[in-house]
Amino acid sequence: MKKRNNFKIFFFALFLIYILILVDGSISFIAHFFSALVAGKIFWLGSLCVLTVLSFEINVNFLGVAVVSGIIADIFYSGIIGIYTVSFAITAIFLKWIVQYLPHNFIYIISSYFLSVTIFSTIYYGINNYLGLTRTAPFQYLATYLPATLLFNLFYFIILYVPMLKIIENFKRKLALKDEK
Amino acid sequence: MPKLFSNKRLIVILISFILAAASIVFSIRIINYSQTPPYLLKLTNDVIDVTSYVVNEPGRLLKNGFNFQTELISTYQENQKLKKKVDQLEQNQTKIEILTRENKELKKELQLNATLSDYSQITAAVLSRSPANWQDVLIINRGSVNGIKKNMPVMSGSGVIGRIMEVNHLNSKVELISSNSKIANHFAAQITTKKGEVINGVITGYSETENALIFGNVSTDTEIHIGDAVVTSGLGGVVPKGLLIGKVNKIEKKDYGLSTMIYVKSATNINDFSVVTVIDRTVGN
Numbered sequence: 001m002k003k004r005n006n007f008k009i010f011f012f013a014l015f016l017i018y019i020l021i022l023v024d025g026s027i028s029f030i031a032h033f034f035s036a037l038v039a040g041k042i043f044w045l046g047s048l049c050v051l052t053v054l055s056f057e058i059n060v061n062f063l064g065v066a067v068v069s070g071i072i073a074d075i076f077y078s079g080i081i082g083i084y085t086v087s088f089a090i091t092a093i094f095l096k097w098i099v100q101y102l103p104h105n106f107i108y109i110i111s112s113y114f115l116s117v118t119i120f121s122t123i124y125y126g127i128n129n130y131l132g133l134t135r136t137a138p139f140q141y142l143a144t145y146l147p148a149t150l151l152f153n154l155f156y157f158i159i160l161y162v163p164m165l166k167i168i169e170n171f172k173r174k175l176a177l178k179d180e181k
Numbered sequence: 182m183p184k185l186f187s188n189k190r191l192i193v194i195l196i197s198f199i200l201a202a203a204s205i206v207f208s209i210r211i212i213n214y215s216q217t218p219p220y221l222l223k224l225t226n227d228v229i230d231v232t233s234y235v236v237n238e239p240g241r242l243l244k245n246g247f248n249f250q251t252e253l254i255s256t257y258q259e260n261q262k263l264k265k266k267v268d269q270l271e272q273n274q275t276k277i278e279i280l281t282r283e284n285k286e287l288k289k290e291l292q293l294n295a296t297l298s299d300y301s302q303i304t305a306a307v308l309s310r311s312p313a314n315w316q317d318v319l320i321i322n323r324g325s326v327n328g329i330k331k332n333m334p335v336m337s338g339s340g341v342i343g344r345i346m347e348v349n350h351l352n353s354k355v356e357l358i359s360s361n362s363k364i365a366n367h368f369a370a371q372i373t374t375k376k377g378e379v380i381n382g383v384i385t386g387y388s389e390t391e392n393a394l395i396f397g398n399v400s401t402d403t404e405i406h407i408g409d410a411v412v413t414s415g416l417g418g419v420v421p422k423g424l425l426i427g428k429v430n431k432i433e434k435k436d437y438g439l440s441t442m443i444y445v446k447s448a449t450n451i452n453d454f455s456v457v458t459v460i461d462r463t464v465g466n
Binding site: 018019021022023025026027028029030032033040043044045072074076077078079080081082083085086089124125127131132133134135145 | 197209212236248311
């Protein structure tokens, strides 16, 4: 039964992250209409928001989900498989580790999200920079790109948190009901 | 003597690291050398494309709504300006028609079927944009079934905005001209001065501080003026000649005056577009 539940959790998490990966692209597209200068400095990470909330709400290892969804994001957005995947996988490992030590409330979840955005974005930038896919200097990244990414993703998280939590809680309730039957 | 496979976790980490590195290297090789991605990647892209329609449609509608509002506000002012241009345009239209006919006849006499400046157009809608801030990649809803090929130039409004970097069955990826990636294919371009002299070069990147494209690889004594048109040169690849990229915005002497850095203001807004046009050059197909 546990194995079956894990299977369901895997696909549920994958579906949610997949949707948010597509939404991230859509938001990036719309944001450039308002201000290209600002939008060009933000890395939209709604997918990471789902991963963070999932890690706190469901006690399962999401490494597999992170790898599969990372591959999907890489194929769809850049065509270079591995960059998003590696960054997402490392962030999933970090979240799995940090969740053990923190209580489950909004402040700690948003703090973890803040840290995971920093880790994800920095690894992603590091690989891109190493491969020559960007000419953004490390100083420029730390001074402009990272703060903008953190700030806008914080608002993004606040908007997404409640609906995300409701969906996950609903899923958990249904899973528990089926287990009782 | 320590055991070779004593730490399982370390071995798993090492193997994962090697696999990830191999995957990245393989993907970059595909981008650089292959005409299209492998079948499996194409298929995955097409499946994602179908679902992305559902997710991206509200966003597209929202953006179109905003566009509509902004356009409505500026309509009156634009109308005044355009009225003044209409007469001139009609004159130009007649002139173009005469010149096109004359050009056709001359080509016939010279037995030329098509030249570097001949092309057809494929219209596409922008589906999405890469969420990463340093990857200037767009996803459009036209693929190989619509006749899209790798490296075709993409235009929006009156200017070039990028080129096709990956073609799938139902969608394609467009690398924007503003991309600062070192592995990006650069546009061969030329400046035609007011005296009629031509200076060849390459669009090497984008300057955030100047908010302009950089026209590099130039070592010429020819006098370039602000406002000179920068167009594609038609050399190398499948880009036709004469597509407008922008106008010279600023000229800077570098390396103690040995080379010239030219900033080009793009002819179109390279960040705001819902519909783009893919250009298919007649020559070489």
